[in-house]
Amino acid sequence: MRISDVAARLRAMDRVLILTHVRPDGDTIGCAAALCQALRDLGKEAYLLYNPEITSTYLPYAQPYWAPEGWQPEHVVSTDVAVPDLLPANAALYRGRIELAIDHHPSHSYFAAESYVDASAAACGEILSAVIRELTDITPAIALPLYVAISTDTGCFVYSNTTANTHRIAAELMACGIDTAFVNKTLFRTKSKVRLRMEAHMAAHMELYDNDRVVVMQIPLSLREEMHATEADIEELSSLAALVEGTDCAITLRELRVGTVKISVRTGPRVNATEVCARLGGGGHRAAAGATMNGTLDEVKQAVLQAVQEVVGA
Amino acid sequence: MRISDVAARLRAMDRVLILTHVRPDGDTIGCAAALCQALRDLGKEAYLLYNPEITSTYLPYAQPYWAPEGWQPEHVVSTDVAVPDLLPANAALYRGRIELAIDHHPSHSYFAAESYVDASAAACGEILSAVIRELTDITPAIALPLYVAISTDTGCFVYSNTTANTHRIAAELMACGIDTAFVNKTLFRTKSKVRLRMEAHMAAHMELYDNDRVVVMQIPLSLREEMHATEADIEELSSLAALVEGTDCAITLRELRVGTVKISVRTGPRVNATEVCARLGGGGHRAAAGATMNGTLDEVKQAVLQAVQEVVGA
Numbered sequence: 001m002r003i004s005d006v007a008a009r010l011r012a013m014d015r016v017l018i019l020t021h022v023r024p025d026g027d028t029i030g031c032a033a034a035l036c037q038a039l040r041d042l043g044k045e046a047y048l049l050y051n052p053e054i055t056s057t058y059l060p061y062a063q064p065y066w067a068p069e070g071w072q073p074e075h076v077v078s079t080d081v082a083v084p085d086l087l088p089a090n091a092a093l094y095r096g097r098i099e100l101a102i103d104h105h106p107s108h109s110y111f112a113a114e115s116y117v118d119a120s121a122a123a124c125g126e127i128l129s130a131v132i133r134e135l136t137d138i139t140p141a142i143a144l145p146l147y148v149a150i151s152t153d154t155g156c157f158v159y160s161n162t163t164a165n166t167h168r169i170a171a172e173l174m175a176c177g178i179d180t181a182f183v184n185k186t187l188f189r190t191k192s193k194v195r196l197r198m199e200a201h202m203a204a205h206m207e208l209y210d211n212d213r214v215v216v217m218q219i220p221l222s223l224r225e226e227m228h229a230t231e232a233d234i235e236e237l238s239s240l241a242a243l244v245e246g247t248d249c250a251i252t253l254r255e256l257r258v259g260t261v262k263i264s265v266r267t268g269p270r271v272n273a274t275e276v277c278a279r280l281g282g283g284g285h286r287a288a289a290g291a292t293m294n295g296t297l298d299e300v301k302q303a304v305l306q307a308v309q310e311v312v313g314a
Numbered sequence: 315m316r317i318s319d320v321a322a323r324l325r326a327m328d329r330v331l332i333l334t335h336v337r338p339d340g341d342t343i344g345c346a347a348a349l350c351q352a353l354r355d356l357g358k359e360a361y362l363l364y365n366p367e368i369t370s371t372y373l374p375y376a377q378p379y380w381a382p383e384g385w386q387p388e389h390v391v392s393t394d395v396a397v398p399d400l401l402p403a404n405a406a407l408y409r410g411r412i413e414l415a416i417d418h419h420p421s422h423s424y425f426a427a428e429s430y431v432d433a434s435a436a437a438c439g440e441i442l443s444a445v446i447r448e449l450t451d452i453t454p455a456i457a458l459p460l461y462v463a464i465s466t467d468t469g470c471f472v473y474s475n476t477t478a479n480t481h482r483i484a485a486e487l488m489a490c491g492i493d494t495a496f497v498n499k500t501l502f503r504t505k506s507k508v509r510l511r512m513e514a515h516m517a518a519h520m521e522l523y524d525n526d527r528v529v530v531m532q533i534p535l536s537l538r539e540e541m542h543a544t545e546a547d548i549e550e551l552s553s554l555a556a557l558v559e560g561t562d563c564a565i566t567l568r569e570l571r572v573g574t575v576k577i578s579v580r581t582g583p584r585v586n587a588t589e590v591c592a593r594l595g596g597g598g599h600r601a602a603a604g605a606t607m608n609g610t611l612d613e614v615k616q617a618v619l620q621a622v623q624e625v626v627g628a
Contacts, residue, residue: 157471157484158502160495167485170471174478181474188472191557193520200517203510243505 003127006116007134009100010039010077016046017073019094020062021086024051026152026187029058031079031102031128033145036065038132041139047071051088055232057187061145075099080124080149083109102127122161125149129169143176148183156188194233198223199240202252206244209305210312213270216305217241218297219254238264251304253297261300263291272311279307317441320430321448323414324353324391330360331387333408334376335400338365340466340501343372345393345416345442347459350379352446355453361385365402369546371501375459389413394438394463397423416441436475439463443483457490462497470502508547512537513554516566520558523619524626527584528563530619531555532611535569552578565618567611575614577605586625593621 010016016039020028032048039046047067054062067073076094081087082105084095101112104121121127125146132142150170154162157170174180191199202217209216217240224234234254241250248268256262263280266288267273273289280303282291293300324330330353334342346362353360361381368376381387390408395401396419398409415426418435435441439460446456464484468476471484488494505513516531523530531554538548548568555564562582570576577594580602581587587603594617596605607614 157481158498160498162488162494162498164485164488167471167481167488171478171481171485174476174481180476184472184474184476189557190559192559193522196517196520196558200514203514204518206507206510208507243503244510245504245506 001114001116003116003130004134006100006102006131009114010035010131010135011042013039013075013077013099014044015072015074016044017067017071017076017094018046018048018065019076019078019081019087019091019098020048020051021081022051022088023053024055024058024062025080026058026061026148027123027125027150028080029054029062030145030147030149030152031124033061033065034125034128034132034142034149035077035079035102037139037142037145038136041136041142047073049088049091049094052090053088057232058148061148077102078112079128080104082107084111102131120163122159122163122166123150123153125153126166126169129173138173138176140176140178143173144178144183147173147178147180148187151180151183151187156184192233194227194229195237197227198229198233198237202237202240206241208247210249210308213247214249214251214305214308215241215244215247216251216253216301218301219252220297221255221258224255238266242266249308251301251308253300253304255297256292259294259296261293261295261297263293263300263304265289265304270312271308275311276304276307279310280304315428315430317430317444318448320414320416320445323428324349324445324449325356327353327389327391327413328358329386329388330358331381331385331390331408332360332362332379333390333392333395333401333405333412334362334365335395336365336402337367338369338372338376339394340372340375340462341437341439341464342394343368343376344459344461344463344466345438347375347379348439348442348446348456348463349391349393349416351453351456351459352450355450355456361387363402363405363408366404367402371546372462375462391416392426393442394418396421398425416445434477436473436477436480437464437467439467440480440483443487452487452490454490454492457487458492458497461487461492461494462501465494465497465501470498506547508541508543509551511541512543512547512551516551516554520555522561524563524622527561528565528619528622529555529558529561530565530567530615532615533566533568534611535572538569552580556580563622565615565622567614567618569611570606573608573610575607575609575611577607577614577618579603579618584626585622589625590618590621593624594618 018032020032036046048065050066076098077100098112101115103117104124106119108117207216238252249271250266252264254262265273277289277291280291332346350360362379364380390412391414412426415429417431418438420433422431521530552566563585564580566578568576579587591603591605594605
């Protein structure tokens with residue numbers, strides 16, 4: 001399937017429902033909103049399926065497009081969804097009838113009748129930009145959610161997935177006259193007070209091992225309760241440890257409940273994070289992996305440090 | 315002067331010395347290094363004047379180009395220097411004979427024989443990209459320092475000065491095949507342990523005023539001494555307070571020495587930071603201003619809060 005084929009399929013559809021993934025981020029929401037607006041600009045009826053886990057950060061981009069209760073689609077499309085298990089529960093009805101899946105995850109499972117998957121795209125928003133350009137004019141109402149999609153998945157052009165093409169598309173979207181300053185401020189330059197205080201606690205109590213190359217940060221259950229932290233306050237907290245200068249193995253331990261700890265490992269070339277987490281019953285990528293273990297924070301910490309030693313020594 | 319005129323002047327020069335500004339950042343160093351390499355690619359002799367305040371972050375980009383002791387230039391050029399007072403002390407010899415100044419600061423004082431100033435450029439690196447494109451091919455050795463220049467001054471494309479043109483240039487530079495992932499990691503995704511601990515202390519002790527719209531963070535002298543913090547650890551620490559969700563007036567107080575406090579104020583549209591700081595003997599821009607006052611941290615804090623009240627109430 002080529003981009004022009006994707007555009008052709010969409011052009012032939014009407015009454016389109018667009019599905020997003022659980023714990024929706026800017027990429028899945030931004031892609032769905034931009035596509036929905038583009039289809040409407042072509043005179044079609046199009047909606048997003050309500051996503052019950054939407055956070056206030058991305059709600060403004062999705063809200064104008066939620067499907068009304070009881071609305072029946074003729075066609076179902078998904079954006080940025082890698083596997084059907086990542087669809088929210090209320091999508092169960094549509095799971096078996098997805099005609100077109102547009103995605104950029106290497107783990108995409110080709111669950112739809114037709115799929116366009118480009119794993120070289122930093123964000124699914126890059127693919128949607130190309131598709132929509134073939135369908136209709138990119139108006140500000142389309143450019144803004146596409147910018148949200150692309151900036152979210154690249155951490156605002158700072159992650160290593162950012163390519164020349166990412167910047168080229170960002171330039172085109174900005175040329176539409178959208179207010180990216182507001183998006184950047186709310187998405188990348190704002191932290192809740194609770195989050196700042198949790199980060200402060202984690203940084204103040206960080207521990208260093210192995211000639212200061214390994215850093216451990218911890219989120220005890222008590223800290224979370226004490227600060228009345230929400231899921232949004234805790235999201236992506238494991239990226240903090242990865243900032244510590246001179247380290248190449250960042251371990252974040254989050255106590256999920258008494259006796260259960262979620263492990264997140266981010267590493268440089270010296271340490272294979274997947275191998276570390278495989279020894280602890282988890283998995284992931286070479287530079288970022290995770291696992292969940294039973295034990296106290298201290299017991300789990302010892303187990304992870306031991307696993308790192310074994311993997312590095314092996 | 316147009317870009318083509320700047321290129322013509324440079325093409326006519328040989329034995330060129332390039333000057334950078336005090337407390338050199340990625341923009342002044344990146345521009346100077348890129349221009350120096352471009353002039354060398356044209357077969358010319360060109361060097362950067364050693365900048366005694368260079369930090370380890372930017373040293374790798376400047377080091378290959380430092381002028382040897384005693385080398386005599388025929389022509390002197392400056393990049394990203396707004397006023398002669400921002401030249402380092404060892405540039406005194408060349409201060410009166412700068413032939414060409416290339417800059418993007420609105421406060422540029424036109425101190426050189428000829429000047430090219432574009433205040434709409436997010437970084438001086440945007441101007442140099444255009445100039446160098448007219449002079450020679452943009453090789454990776456030129457593209458890398460230009461990327462450093464542009465990413466530094468835009469906070470990696472997140473600040474509100476970022477334009478479509480900024481992204482367009484970034485796309486062209488990345489297409490040269492440079493390792494921007496390494497630059498982004500070292501410049502934007504690394505913090506020293508001391509810095510993280512100082513930020514932790516500041517966040518843990520932040521104070522909120524005026525219905526939580528005003529946030530105050532403090533850096534007592536004792537904290538700095540206790541943590542053996544360097545100037546680099548403290549640089550830009552005032553940006554932390556500006557992240558606090560729900561606030562639109564971020565005040566950072568840094569005790570320079572006993573009885574002297576440096577004030578930094580970052581604001582949203584409701585509060586004019588220049589007006590606040592003008593009442594305290596300082597100045598700056600509408601959204602970011604500063605002042606230095608005598609008094610204890612607590613006395614200065616009261617004075618700043620009072621000034622904010624006056625400006626908002628006025």
